[in-house]
Structure formats: C-alpha cells, structure tokens
Amino acid sequence: MRLLMLGGTEFVGRAITEEAVDLGWDVTVFHRGHHPPPPGTSAVHGDRTAPDGLAALAEGEWDLVVDTWGGAPTAVRDSARLLADRAGRYAYVSSRSVYAYPGPVGLGEDAPLVAGSPDADATAYAEDKRGGELAAVDAFGERALLVRAGLILGPYENVGRLPYWLNRAARGGPMAAPGPRDLPIQYIDVRDLARWTLTAARAGHGGAFDLVSPSGHATTARLLEACTAVTGGGADLRWIDPAAIEAAGVRPWTELPVWLPPGELHDHMFKADVTKALAAGLECRPVEETVADTWAWLRTLGGVAPQRPDRPSNGVSPEQEAALLGL
Numbered sequence: 356m357r358l359l360m361l362g363g364t365e366f367v368g369r370a371i372t373e374e375a376v377d378l379g380w381d382v383t384v385f386h387r388g389h390h391p392p393p394p395g396t397s398a399v400h401g402d403r404t405a406p407d408g409l410a411a412l413a414e415g416e417w418d419l420v421v422d423t424w425g426g427a428p429t430a431v432r433d434s435a436r437l438l439a440d441r442a443g444r445y446a447y448v449s450s451r452s453v454y455a456y457p458g459p460v461g462l463g464e465d466a467p468l469v470a471g472s473p474d475a476d477a478t479a480y481a482e483d484k485r486g487g488e489l490a491a492v493d494a495f496g497e498r499a500l501l502v503r504a505g506l507i508l509g510p511y512e513n514v515g516r517l518p519y520w521l522n523r524a525a526r527g528g529p530m531a532a533p534g535p536r537d538l539p540i541q542y543i544d545v546r547d548l549a550r551w552t553l554t555a556a557r558a559g560h561g562g563a564f565d566l567v568s569p570s571g572h573a574t575t576a577r578l579l580e581a582c583t584a585v586t587g588g589g590a591d592l593r594w595i596d597p598a599a600i601e602a603a604g605v606r607p608w609t610e611l612p613v614w615l616p617p618g619e620l621h622d623h624m625f626k627a628d629v630t631k632a633l634a635a636g637l638e639c640r641p642v643e644e645t646v647a648d649t650w651a652w653l654r655t656l657g658g659v660a661p662q663r664p665d666r667p668s669n670g671v672s673p674e675q676e677a678a679l680l681g682l
Contacts, residue, residue: 356380356557359417359442361403361424361434364390365661366511367448367504367545368423372396374549385412403430409437416441419556423448427477428486435494446500446556447491448548451565451627452481453503457619463628464503464563488563497561502552505567505627506613509545509645510652511661515669516612517582518660521650523670524582525658527589531671531679533607533614534594536576540613541567541625544645551637564632570625573642575614581646595679603679605671612669 358375362368363384375382376395384392388400399411403424412434420442424431435445455467471485473493491499508517523530543566551566583590597616600607607615615621629637653660662668671679 356419356553357417358382358553359412359415359420359438360384360396361420361422362386363396364392365663366513367507367548368421369393369511370509370545370549371421371423371448371552374546374553378553380553383415383417403434409433412437418443419446419553420444421446421448421552421556422487422491424487425450425480426483428471428473428475428483428490431487432473432490432493435491435499439494442495444498444500444556444559444561445491445495446502446552447487448502448504448552449488449563450481450484451503451505451567451624453485453488454623456623458623460622460626461628462623464565464631500552500556500561501563502548503563503565504543504548505565505624506540506542507545507548508542508613508649510649511545512649513661513663514666515660515662517646517649518653519612519670520579520582521586521646521653522658524579524590525586527587528591529593529680529682530579530583530590531611531676532579532592532594533575533600533611533616534596535617536574536594538575538614538617538621539571539625540573540575540578541570541627541629542573542613542642542645543567544640547637547639551632551635555635558636560635564635565627565629566632566637567627567629568639569629569633570627572639577642578613578646581643582650584643585647585650593680600679603675605675605679609667609669610671610675 363372382396384396401411402408458466469481473490
C-alpha cells in the first residue's frame with residue numbers, strides 16, 4: 356500500500372504514519388517541515404494555507420490519502436480535488452463534534468449534523484470538520500472514509516488531557532477526583548484509531564463511522580486509578596461530588612480534563628452507539644494500557660508534553676484543587 360499522509364508529524368497523524376510504517380507500507384508525509392516525520396517515511400514539504408502550497412503534490416499516485424485537517428474546509432477541498440484522480444481512497448479524520456447538540460442518547464452515524472460547507476473559511480471546530488467531510492465526499496464519493504473520532508488519548512497527545520492527570524498523579528498527595536467514580540467514559544486510543552483507519556480503508560470501507568470505544572469501556576475511576584498506579588501510587592484520590600465542583604466554579608472538560616458531570620452533555624459525548632465501527636473491526640485496548648504507554652512516552656520528555664498553540668492548556672490550578680479538597 357502506498358500512503359500519502361497529510362500531516363503525519365504530531366499526535367493523530369504521527370500515530371497513523373507509524374502504524375503504516377509498521378505494516379510495511381510505502382509512506383509519503385506531506386507537511387510544513389516544523390517537526391521531523393517518523394523514520395521510514397519519505398517527506399515532501401508544503402503549506403496548505405499558502406498560495407501554491409500543494410505544488411509538491413502535483414505528481415504522484417497513492418492507494419490511500421489520510422487527512423487530519425481541522426481548520427478551513429477549503430484546505431481539504433483543494434487537496435481532495437487535486438488528488439481525486441491519483442489516489443484510490445481518501446480517509447478524513449473528522450470528529451463526533453459534527454453531530455448537532457443536543458442529540459439523542461445512543462446516537463449513531465444517522466444522527467442530525469451541524470451545517471458545513473466545503474467552500475467555507477475557518478469558522479468553528481464542528482462546522483469546519485463537517486465542511487471537511489463534505490469536501491472529501493465531493494471529490495471521492497464512496498471512496499471517502501469519514502472517521503468521526505471521539506475523545507482521543509494516548510502517546511503523542513498535544514492537547515493536555517491525559518498528560519495533566521498523569522503529572523498530577525505523579526505529584527502525589529490528596530488529589531481531587533471528579534465523581535461519581537463509576538461514570539462511564541468513551542475515548543479512543545490514538546493507536547487503535549490509526550490501526551482501524553488504515554485497515555478499514557484497505558478493506559474498502561467508505562462513509563461515516565463513529566470511532567470511539569463502547570460506552571463503559573472505561574470509567575472515571577479506572578482512568579484515574581490507572582494514573583495513580585502507573586506513576587507510583589502516591590496520589591490519594593478524593594472523590595468530589597459534581598454539585599460541589601459546580602459550586603466551586605471549576606469547569607468540566609478543561610479544568611478537569613476528560614470529565615463531564617452526569618447529564619445531557621455527558622450522554623451526548625459518552626454514550627454513542629459504535630456498533631458500525633465494531634462490526635468493521637474496531638478493537639480497543641484497556642485503559643490501563645493507554646495510560647501506562649502515555650506515561651512511558653511522557654517520561655521521555657521530562658513530563659512536559661507538547662501543546663498545540665491553538666488549544667488552551669488543561670487542568671485545575673493548585674489553588675482551585677485545594678479549595679475543592681477543603682484544604
């Protein structure tokens with residue numbers, strides 16, 4: 356298989372690129388040159404936002420293109436149009452954010468979607484991803500695979516969610532844990548996403564697939580207990596009631612990464628029906644493995660994970676946490 360990876364040097368793109376190399380594929384990475392691509396790949400440089408930024412892709416043929424772009428849909432549109440006659444399939448890593456909120460509990464790929472246009476400039480994340488989907492389908496039709504990923508965790512994370520919890524657990528002491536303990540979460544390990552995307556595309560799958568673990572694959576307790584265990588077990592989890600968190604003004608998802616309190620938003624994010632992806636071969640590793648491997652990677656960086664400049668840093672301040680704990 357000949358893969359053209361648009362991006363391929365950070366988080367999702369890097370995991371997909373490394374998986375393709377491990378599979379023995381011939382991989383070309385198209386990127387801006389800010390970060391080195393994984394070993395075993397060929398690199399070409401260009402900036403999709405610049406005039407003539409795709410010039411390096413004017414020639415060449417590939418079996419599969421994978422695109423993780425999350426900005427203006429026009430970038431996906433231009434890439435897909437350029438490659439439509441020289442690539443077999445186009446896998447676009449989208450997001451479950453394309454579903455209109457609020458959606459039904461247990462929503463699947465047929466749930467209502469936000470509006471989007473392949474010809475739009477950057478507006479908002481959900482609309483941009485939907486526009487990217489439409490751009491891929493416009494150019495590739497049934498040869499377009501839309502990978503609607505949920506929460507993504509794992510090595511190379513540059514958003515700051517799991518790295519926050521790991522570093523907090525490593526500091527030890529009383530640690531605010533947002534309850535309830537058994538609250539189900541859905542996420543996808545970036546390596547499981549990578550493996551499924553490549554194998555599904557190779558098998559000829561097209562259309563939209565929600566790619567996230569089954570609801571209940573993990574809980575808040577399993578995630579945070581894994582963090583305390585792998586970092587040495589020095590943290591003492593103190594479970595905090597959601598009402599107390601709200602009263603303290605601490606924000607779910609950002610100041611307490613991954614966590615959402617029980618209710619409509621939690622159900623929308625963490626109770627998706629992933630029957631279609633499971634039937635197409637999705638396999639999800641245990642949360643303990645995701646946590647352990649992310650910690651091993653994070654330690655190679657001295658505990659300081661990369662951070663995307665377009666995303667705010669995550670985590671609650673020590674002062675906020677102390678107030679939650681009543682210290």
